[in-house]
Amino acid sequence: MVGNLEKKMLFSKEALNNKEKLLEIEEVELDFQRKISETLEKFESDPSKIILALQALQNVLGYLPKEAIIKAAEKMGVPISHAYGVATFYHQFRLKPIGRHTVYFCFGTACHLKGAESIYNAFLKAANINNDENTSKDGRFTIHKVRCFGACSMAPIVKIDNDIYGKVTPSEIRKIISKYK
Amino acid sequence: MSIIAYLRSENEKLPKELFYEYEYRIMVGISTCSLTKRAEEIKKIIEKDLIDKKMDAKLAIVGCNGMCYSEVLVEVARINGPNILYTNINPENAHLILDHFINYISNNQSLFQSKIQIKELKDEPFYALQERRILEYVGRIDPYSLNEYLMIGGYEGLKKALSMSPEGVINEVLSSGLRGRGGAGFPTGKKWKFAYESKSDQKYAICNADEGDPGAFMNRLTAEGSPFMIIEGLTIMGYAIGANKGYIFVRAEKPLMAERLETAITLAKKKGFLGENIMNSNFSFDIEVILSAGAFVCGEETAMIAAIEGKRAMPRPRPPYPASKGLWNKPTCINNVETLAHVSLILKNGSNWFSQVGSEKSKGTKVFCLTGSIAKSGAVEVPLGTTIRKLIFDIGGGSSNGSIIKAVQIGGPSGGCIPSKYFDYELDYESLQSLGAIMGSGGLVVLTESNCMVDVAKYFLTFTSAESCGKCTPCRIGLTKMLNKLIEITNGKGRIEDIDYLINISRVIIDSSLCALGQTAPNPILTTIKYFKEEYLEHIIEKKCRAKVCTSLLKYEIDQEKCKKCMVCVKNCPNKAIEIEEGEIIFINQDKCIKCGTCRIVCPFNAIKVS
Numbered sequence A: 001m002v003g004n005l006e007k008k009m010l011f012s013k014e015a016l017n018n019k020e021k022l023l024e025i026e027e028v029e030l031d032f033q034r035k036i037s038e039t040l041e042k043f044e045s046d047p048s049k050i051i052l053a054l055q056a057l058q059n060v061l062g063y064l065p066k067e068a069i070i071k072a073a074e075k076m077g078v079p080i081s082h083a084y085g086v087a088t089f090y091h092q093f094r095l096k097p098i099g100r101h102t103v104y105f106c107f108g109t110a111c112h113l114k115g116a117e118s119i120y121n122a123f124l125k126a127a128n129i130n131n132d133e134n135t136s137k138d139g140r141f142t143i144h145k146v147r148c149f150g151a152c153s154m155a156p157i158v159k160i161d162n163d164i165y166g167k168v169t170p171s172e173i174r175k176i177i178s179k180y181k
Numbered sequence B: 001m002s003i004i005a006y007l008r009s010e011n012e013k014l015p016k017e018l019f020y021e022y023e024y025r026i027m028v029g030i031s032t033c034s035l036t037k038r039a040e041e042i043k044k045i046i047e048k049d050l051i052d053k054k055m056d057a058k059l060a061i062v063g064c065n066g067m068c069y070s071e072v073l074v075e076v077a078r079i080n081g082p083n084i085l086y087t088n089i090n091p092e093n094a095h096l097i098l099d100h101f102i103n104y105i106s107n108n109q110s111l112f113q114s115k116i117q118i119k120e121l122k123d124e125p126f127y128a129l130q131e132r133r134i135l136e137y138v139g140r141i142d143p144y145s146l147n148e149y150l151m152i153g154g155y156e157g158l159k160k161a162l163s164m165s166p167e168g169v170i171n172e173v174l175s176s177g178l179r180g181r182g183g184a185g186f187p188t189g190k191k192w193k194f195a196y197e198s199k200s201d202q203k204y205a206i207c208n209a210d211e212g213d214p215g216a217f218m219n220r221l222t223a224e225g226s227p228f229m230i231i232e233g234l235t236i237m238g239y240a241i242g243a244n245k246g247y248i249f250v251r252a253e254k255p256l257m258a259e260r261l262e263t264a265i266t267l268a269k270k271k272g273f274l275g276e277n278i279m280n281s282n283f284s285f286d287i288e289v290i291l292s293a294g295a296f297v298c299g300e301e302t303a304m305i306a307a308i309e310g311k312r313a314m315p316r317p318r319p320p321y322p323a324s325k326g327l328w329n330k331p332t333c334i335n336n337v338e339t340l341a342h343v344s345l346i347l348k349n350g351s352n353w354f355s356q357v358g359s360e361k362s363k364g365t366k367v368f369c370l371t372g373s374i375a376k377s378g379a380v381e382v383p384l385g386t387t388i389r390k391l392i393f394d395i396g397g398g399s400s401n402g403s404i405i406k407a408v409q410i411g412g413p414s415g416g417c418i419p420s421k422y423f424d425y426e427l428d429y430e431s432l433q434s435l436g437a438i439m440g441s442g443g444l445v446v447l448t449e450s451n452c453m454v455d456v457a458k459y460f461l462t463f464t465s466a467e468s469c470g471k472c473t474p475c476r477i478g479l480t481k482m483l484n485k486l487i488e489i490t491n492g493k494g495r496i497e498d499i500d501y502l503i504n505i506s507r508v509i510i511d512s513s514l515c516a517l518g519q520t521a522p523n524p525i526l527t528t529i530k531y532f533k534e535e536y537l538e539h540i541i542e543k544k545c546r547a548k549v550c551t552s553l554l555k556y557e558i559d560q561e562k563c564k565k566c567m568v569c570v571k572n573c574p575n576k577a578i579e580i581e582e583g584e585i586i587f588i589n590q591d592k593c594i595k596c597g598t599c600r601i602v603c604p605f606n607a608i609k610v611s
Helices: A004-010 A013-017 A019-041 A047-061 A066-076 A080-089 A109-113 A116-127 A170-177 B039-053 B096-105 B146-151 B156-163 B166-176 B188-197 B218-225 B227-241 B255-270 B301-308 B337-349 B351-355 B388-395 B429-434 B453-467 B473-490 B498-512 B516-520 B523-531 B533-542 B568-572 B598-602
Strands: A101-106 A141-146 A158-160 A163-165 B003-007 B024-029 B057-062 B074-078 B083-087 B116-120 B204-209 B245-251 B286-292 B332-336 B365-372 B378-383 B405-410 B416-419 B443-448 B556-558 B578-581 B585-588 B608-610
Touching (some): A019 A047, A047 A066, A047 A080, A066 A080, A109 A116, A109 B453, A116 A141, A158 A170, B074 B096, B146 B255, B156 B227, B166 B227, B166 B337, B188 B227, B204 B301, B218 B227, B218 B337, B218 B365, B227 B245, B227 B332, B245 B301, B255 B286, B332 B337, B337 B351, B337 B365, B365 B388, B453 B473, B453 B523, B473 B516, B556 B585, B568 B598, B598 B608
Parallel strands (some): B024 B057, B365 B443
Antiparallel strands (some): A101 A158, A158 A163, B003 B083, B365 B378, B578 B585
16 A cells, blocks of 8 residues: 555545545555556666656656655665665655645745745745645645755745746735635 | 847847848747746747737747846847847737837837837946856857757867867867866866876766756856757767766756756757767767756765765765766766856867966856846856956946945855955955855855845855765764854854854864865855954844844834834734734734734834834
8 A cells, every 4th residue: 555644644534434535545546556667667677777766756646655665666676775765865855745736945045135034934824834844734735945946036936836936025925826726 | 127128239240040041030038037037928929929920030949148137038130130139028018029129120219218228238237248158149049959059150169179189188178277167176177187097998977067056057047048068068078088978967956957958968969969970980979967856965076976876965085086986986077067168169269269368377257146135136257357346346236225235155055255345356266265265156145234144154054054965974963063053143042152162163074074065064154253253243242133134133113103003013913912002002012022024014104113
């Protein structure tokens, strides 16, 4: 079973009691398994390509569930500890399920000086996210702090999915996030 | 902001080939910076306008020319006619461009006087004071077109290199005096020579496009605007050191750069500029793009090699240097994007041409990124040895809000803060080192009186302590200890002996860390203590932050004379700290105030005082 615990975070208790939802979860589960094996099929067994394999899996699944890391390690011929070590070392990898939209806050030097922190706080408030969690309860947003997109002249920068916003002010945040359901 | 249209001078005319068979060439700048300003939409508007007007025009996507402060940029040129660069374009005014250009040609521009100001580009200091070499065509050619790169003389460098011996190429680079543009400034030719002299059946050439320095984006800008120039440079390096396999290690946060480099590789392979028997020579070379999974420490050569090998990016002790034992223990040579761009031009124009400009020990030009509180923020290419003053005042237009510039931070988390009294120093590798900073990749962050130097030091330590790979103790633990001290100081809990503590621990970290990340991480702290000790002392003794940045040291109060009792602050305070006394006076309960600053932002009458 793929990351059951993690799945529970996505669906509320009421939903779990609901038969239809249970079936849906089963489908999601099978879908995950299928996506993992399909993605790994494209790779030849090569220990040096473990990072690329994990990147590909994350692109498909949105994050790296335990099952994906184990399967990738087996396929690429590295110990599971090595794959897990890599997945936890690099910033790009996420081990928890993500919301419908991923939000990146740039915390580079220029953005820091131009008030990245206040944008970040305004967003937490507007999207109802606690400081220590990185996904909102309704599964709408997952937030990440990143280091520099290299668009420093447009600081501060916020990127939501593939849309990039520059010179963002705290008062604009509500308007920007209303576009993302 | 109204459109400013810059007329290019005669000597900046585009080569005729770039017009193909068309009368006009229209160039829309699409890069990471302009995408924040809806550049894609603007392109569509112009596309439609072209069809409506039935204009005989070639529409090209180009990179950013460095004038990031006036995005979006659109350039229109007519064969044998004028060439105008339009700035500050947005989806609302984009429809004016073509009309203006047509009317300009027919001398009928009075129609647009209120909306479009026309100036000569040679009168714009931001542009005119540059020495644009690697950036010459960045923002004017299509990064997705190998043909356009060839039209501006691309691949002539490689052609020349292939007609020379590898030693000849290395000597050319050596005599140019080119030094690595990504960090400490090691002579590129020497690096190549070491790799060339290592005997092995397999060698590797790597382009570092990881650009992890926050505040630096010249590599992104160059590679997004002219990716073939980087590929050409890497191919020349491969030929010189005897490698037939190259890698470009690109940062995952810069996906557009990766996409353009990848497309360029595919096109170059198709046309025989990569692959077997390049340009009908005996030399074969292939390049693969590796997407970095994100770790600042990858800027360290041995860490990057570990990452390409599929491991955690942890550096290892040197020697052996990568030139003898690098990727998979084979001789490996690593240069960054900007260095390789220069290589292409050195081979094309000769080492003498390259070393015509620059300072005595640092030859050639360098791209600097001007960011922070500066009026004209962007990327500029100037000869090494240019003064900081010229860069930030003459070219960058001084501070963005009229406040006094007190320092520049250069070199990212490994660099230092240089106070205004040294602004007449010439920027080169040696002078920066003598001031306690480093060139790094050339990010220049302008700091004014509204920036707190202790906060800046804390910011960089937050960065480096989080990015420390954890392998060696001085860096892993030392940086955390230093960060904790700085947090205490900015929270008003600092002690006078903390300053000596920070200096001592810095020396230990510099002397005993394994790689350059740790060895240079104390630089921002040491330089701020050296040049701005009074700010540290104020935080420690007076519990005061003069820039009003360190929130724990601030006290928010309501100016009763200005307060109109509108209650906006009361409603917006997240901690219900603003209270009403006898239905009359509104005041902030200091015990409850969390110093978030919300009241100050929302107050319509400017009645919140900060002290």
